Amino acid sequence: DSGVTQTPKHLITATGQRVTLRCSPRSGDLSVYWYQQSLDQGLQFLIQYYNGEERAKGNILERFSAQQFPDLHSELNLSSLELGDSALYFCASAHRDSAGYEQFFGPGTRLTVL
């Protein structure tokens, strides 16, 4: 158990809908990262927050947004969902925003868009 929690574990929804994925980092970790894992794209970095502020953006679509709250939990919002958004979404946390700190991954949320 990495100490990172993600809810829900599974999510099934329809095209055009909006969903929110939630992540709680390990105790004491200030950085939160979101990743998308799919068969065709592999593991893709989406976005990073550090202590409530956006720190880095990766391959995140404009239909997706995220935020980190004062208690350091984070939410990833996915809107106008398409079939291609079906994937495993991971949250990871790290103690600091330094390249040398390893990231600890949550169990993921499996999103299925029908």
Added chain:
Amino acid sequence: AQSVAQPEDQVKVAEGNPLTVKCTYSVSGNPYLFWYVQYPNRGLQFLLKYITGDNLVKGSYGFEAEFNKSQTSFHLKKPSALVSDSALYFCAVRPMGGNKLTFGTGTQLKVEL
């Protein structure tokens, strides 16, 4: 732009034999390198990292990796494979001072009896 290549989609070894999972990288400046393992329906678990210092890094579950700057490689190794090592292995790179961790496409390791 940084990138990671894992040239083998799958590696098969017999239990008790040594294993190697290959990784090469491309990054501007000095790299921080990581190996993660993913078991079915689970998140990624950190195995080991190279930051600086000794080129041979030891990690969890008996795994080690060797950093080779001239060949820009960071191969994962284990002297004696176990069936329970069968999983998906990811190599990742992050440049010193950079924010983005870039993963390879993963290598499926299968250890057979």
